[in-house]
Structure formats: structure tokens, C-alpha cells
Amino acid sequence: MRRQVAAAAAGPALDAVAVGVPGVVDPRTGDMLEASMLPGWRPGLLGDLRERLATSVVLENEVNLAALAEHREGAAAGRDDFIMLWLDDGAGSAIVLGGVPRQGASGGAGEIGFLGSPAGSICDLLTREEVARVDIDELARRAVQAAFPGVAVLDPGLVVLAGSTGRECGPELASRVAGGLAAPAPVPTEVRATEVEGDPVVKGAVATALTMARDALFGAP
Structure with a gap:
């Protein structure tokens, strides 16, 4: 730098x-x-x-900057409320409401990597190494665990899967995550893969x- x-x-x-x-x-x-x-x-x-x-x-x-790009020219274009799930070296998320990425009182809004599950932290379960050794159904199940808290609390209507994993697994993963969210989520939620180039x-x-x-x-x- x-x-x-x-x-x-x-x-x-x-x-x-x-x-x-x-x-x-x-x-x-x-x-x-x-x-x-x-x-x-x-x-x-x-x-x-x-x-x-x-x-x-x-x-x-x-991740907030990536969500801004997604809102301007990607899968969330025209949608002012959405959650972007960042799946790359680990997991993170951005919350966009009214077209603005939300930071929270201390800047920690969307820091889902700290969420836990019986198998470990969400961040550890969605590293590149972990993703490489599981099939797409298990990957989708883990992504649902990461996305569900935000969907249940905020009702964003849209979840965008971004980062290298979201891009590589594309619509196939998005479809499975949408199906996984449909059962527990109290509201209908669309799931799309990132569409930002570069x-x-x-x-x-x-x-x-x-x-x-x-x-x-x-x-x-």
C-alpha cells in the first residue's frame, strides 16, 4: 500500500x-x-x-463496496433492499436498505462470519478449502445457514450470492439456496448469483x- x-x-x-x-x-x-x-x-x-x-x-x-457495485450494475440493479452474501476466502454479508449499504451502530452490520453452528463458525464452514471438499447441496445448506438470519429479520426480498464461490457456482447454487430458504423463511425470498463483471x-x-x-x-x- x-x-x-x-x-x-x-x-x-x-x-x-x-x-x-x-x-x-x-x-x-x-x-x-x-x-x-x-x-x-x-x-x-x-x-x-x-x-x-x-x-x-x-x-x-x-463487502459493502461490492454490494454497491451489485446494486448499480449487477444482480440487484433496480432493487433497493437486498442482502449480499459474500462467499470467498470466508463468509461475510452486506445489508442494503433503501439503496444504501448499512454499517450499523459500530460498523459491524453483516458480519455473519461470527455466527456459529453445531459444525463450527459460518466463516470456517465457507472457506475456499471447505467449499472445495463438499458437494453443491452441502454448500447450499451452509449458505442457507448464513443467509437465513438476515432474511428472517429484515425481509429483504432478495439475496445475492457474490464472491468467487457465488460467481463460480452461479445460478445452480442460487436455485438450491432459494429452495433451502423457502422452508424455514417466513417470507418469500429471491436468490440470484452475482452479475458484476470484473x-x-x-x-x-x-x-x-x-x-x-x-x-x-x-x-x-
Whole structure:
């Protein structure tokens, strides 16, 4: 990251920078919670980045950024309420209500990886290694366990399966998860596989930075 910051600081003046991080961002401070900080990150580093780059810098959870991309151009386009289940190296989720990714009071909304089951934590059950050794029916059963709490509480109407596993298993996994949710869920819920081409986290970060630059120029709506 040091090289990227140096290159950005040496280039043309920046209007806004958005950074995706695999951790919890405190909405009160805009910085990562100390308990989830990445190796090499430290309290106050966000302020140093803003000073070094001489512009506005925001941090956002990477899954929330991917959900923003899904809402703008992917499987959730035209749907303002949905849950995105991120299935990659582990499991996470993003909650989008009214077209806005929700952070929660402390930034931890959607952190389903901490949920437990008799077989272990949801995060451990949906790692790439675990996914590789189970069949698609068992994978769907685990994905249902991850999605059900949000469906039962929020009634989003749509669950999007994203991340590398969601992309690779596509509509086949989505169909099985929809069937698995139909029995226990109190409300009908559609399940779709991701439709974002390229890196959804980068696309969500670009969209966020463009919105920041626009608001700075024209004022927030």
C-alpha cells in the first residue's frame, strides 16, 4: 500500500479516494476498529493518508463496496433492499436498505462470519478449502445457514450470492439456496448469483469516490 500511496501523492491532484478494507469501519470515526485492523494499520493512519494525499479519504468495508457495485450494475440493479452474501476466502454479508449499504451502530452490520453452528463458525464452514471438499447441496445448506438470519429479520426480498464461490457456482447454487430458504423463511425470498463483471470491490470504491467528488463540487443531494 505504501507504493500506491506514494504514486498517488506524486501524480495529479486527487478529488477523492475510497479504500476498501476487509475489516470493520467505525461510522463515528471513519477509521477501522482497532480489533479488526489489518497488519501494518494503526490508529491515526487514516489521518496520515488524508494529509499525504491532500484530499478526502474514506474507508469502507470491502463487502459493502461490492454490494454497491451489485446494486448499480449487477444482480440487484433496480432493487433497493437486498442482502449480499459474500462467499470467498470466508463468509461475510452486506445489508442494503433503501439503496444504501448499512454499517450499523459500530460498523459491524453483516458480519455473519461470527455466527456459529453445531459444525463450527459460518466463516470456517465457507472457506475456499471447505467449499472445495463438499458437494453443491452441502454448500447450499451452509449458505442457507448464513443467509437465513438476515432474511428472517429484515425481509429483504432478495439475496445475492457474490464472491468467487457465488460467481463460480452461479445460478445452480442460487436455485438450491432459494429452495433451502423457502422452508424455514417466513417470507418469500429471491436468490440470484452475482452479475458484476470484473472486480466488484474496485467498482464500488470508484463509485464511492465519484460520489464524494460530485458532492464536493455540487453539494450533497
